[in-house]
Amino acid sequence: MHQSPADAKLEAIRWDRPRLSILDQLLLPHASEYVDIATSADGHRAIVSMQTRGAPAIAIVAALSLAAEISRRDFGSAQQAHDFIVDRLDYLATSRPTAVNLFDAVAKLKAVAASALASQSPAATGASVALAYVDAAEQMLAADVRDNRAIGSHGARYIAARALAQGAGAFKLLTHCNTGALATAGHGTALGIIRSLHQGAHMPAAAAASAAGEAVLDHVYFGETRPYNQGARLTAYELLCEGIPSTLVCDSAVSALLRSDPSIVGVVVGADRVAANGDTANKIGTYQLAIAARFHGREFIVAAPSTSVDLGLASGEGIVIEERDPAEITRAEGFVREALEDGRMVRQTLCVAPEGTRAWNPSFDVTPAELISAIVTEKGVFVKTPGATTYDLAKCLGENN
Numbered sequence: 120m121h122q123s124p125a126d127a128k129l130e131a132i133r134w135d136r137p138r139l140s141i142l143d144q145l146l147l148p149h150a151s152e153y154v155d156i157a158t159s160a161d162g163h164r165a166i167v168s169m170q171t172r173g174a175p176a177i178a179i180v181a182a183l184s185l186a187a188e189i190s191r192r193d194f195g196s197a198q199q200a201h202d203f204i205v206d207r208l209d210y211l212a213t214s215r216p217t218a219v220n221l222f223d224a225v226a227k228l229k230a231v232a233a234s235a236l237a238s239q240s241p242a243a244t245g246a247s248v249a250l251a252y253v254d255a256a257e258q259m260l261a262a263d264v265r266d267n268r269a270i271g272s273h274g275a276r277y278i279a280a281r282a283l284a285q286g287a288g289a290f291k292l293l294t295h296c297n298t299g300a301l302a303t304a305g306h307g308t309a310l311g312i313i314r315s316l317h318q319g320a321h322m323p324a325a326a327a328a329s330a331a332g333e334a335v336l337d338h339v340y341f342g343e344t345r346p347y348n349q350g351a352r353l354t355a356y357e358l359l360c361e362g363i364p365s366t367l368v369c370d371s372a373v374s375a376l377l378r379s380d381p382s383i384v385g386v387v388v389g390a391d392r393v394a395a396n397g398d399t400a401n402k403i404g405t406y407q408l409a410i411a412a413r414f415h416g417r418e419f420i421v422a423a424p425s426t427s428v429d430l431g432l433a434s435g436e437g438i439v440i441e442e443r444d445p446a447e448i449t450r451a452e453g454f455v456r457e458a459l460e461d462g463r464m465v466r467q468t469l470c471v472a473p474e475g476t477r478a479w480n481p482s483f484d485v486t487p488a489e490l491i492s493a494i495v496t497e498k499g500v501f502v503k504t505p506g507a508t509t510y511d512l513a514k515c516l517g518e519n520n
């Protein structure tokens with residue numbers, strides 16, 4: 120699956136049936152360690168703790184954790200296999216509430232198990248139901264990489280065209296959180312568009328060498344994304360691995376940055392759940408980025424696979440926003456290089472606020488569709504009809520099926 124040393128370093132999910140391991144993202148960038156996931160309970164724990172995170176990655180790790188578990192079990196009957204799968208999927212669905220990808224995968228995998236159970240010729244067995252599940256979970260892993268590369272290509276062409284229309288030969292982008300290979304099965308969504316732009320995916324081969332007459336991504340700014348620091352720890356790691364020129368900024372600096380640098384043509388972010396009208400839940404801080412982009416007349420682009428779209432939700436009003444432990448704000452987990460003979464990096468909890476400080480720690484916020492210039496999916500780039508303040512994603516996705 121790797122195409123380069125960078126890919127090898129950035130592989131968030133490793134699956135070699137029946138073995139699943141994940142890159143422990145609580146340790147990045149200071150240590151690159153893989154953790155074995157043998158059961159759905161291991162998968163649930165890894166998702167809740169955010170050892171693995173990112174809307175698509177959460178769904179795939181959940182699916183494959185159960186695939187790993189049932190690959191090592193014998194079921195007395197097809198019904199037993201089906202019932203075990205349904206029970207474990209319901210448990211995995213309790214891990215984190217906001218990213219719809221998890222619930223989309225759970226529904227699809229339950230349907231696979233039910234269909235395998237109903238098989239008459241040949242008659243279903245415990246092994247046949249389990250195999251059908253594992254095959255479907257593996258297909259989700261492969262499909263996510265395909266989707267992300269399509270998002271990268273659609274988004275790169277769209278942004279380059281918008282930059283060129285504004286007379287920008289070399290342009291910059293601003294992004295938030297981590298939406299790259301570490302948040303998905305590979306390549307990434309918003310960061311996947313940045314990767315594709317950097318690789319010249321939007322240019323005809325001939326032009327790619329000279330970039331003559333083409334818009335070229337010159338630099339990427341990214342926010343630290345407190346309190347988990349997906350930007351400062353993970354996006355920085357990915358951009359350095361890929362050799363993409365970039366600059367980290369504090370979340371509090373993004374408005375001043377947009378005001379100071381007109382070559383930033385837009386903001387591109389991921390999504391955890393996009394409602395049918397285009398309202399989008401994403402990492403906390405996204406909403407204020409959208410406000411800043413609108414005030415400064417810049418594009419605000421959401422990149423997400425269709426598995427992040429919740430057509431059952433009319434608007435963002437109904438999106439459940441995960442609230443995490445306030446201690447993630449008041450007590451930063453830091454790494455200290457111990458003065459030991461081996462100079463190990465060890466995790467220490469550093470109190471960054473006085474004991475007793477209260478904190479509000481929503482993990483996501485909702486950006487209204489009105490502030491979103493375009494939604495890039497693997498099926499294409501969707502923009503609002505002139506004068507509209509919302510999208511009709513059921514129509515958009517239906518037309519692009």
Ligand SMILES: CSC[C@H]1O[C@H](OP(=O)(O)O)[C@H](O)[C@@H]1O
Nearest residue numbers: 172173174298302389390401402
């Ligand atoms: C392509 S990842 C989408 C989304 O997931 C991240 O949240 P978390 O790190 O808490 O799992 C962030 O909101 C990304 O934009």
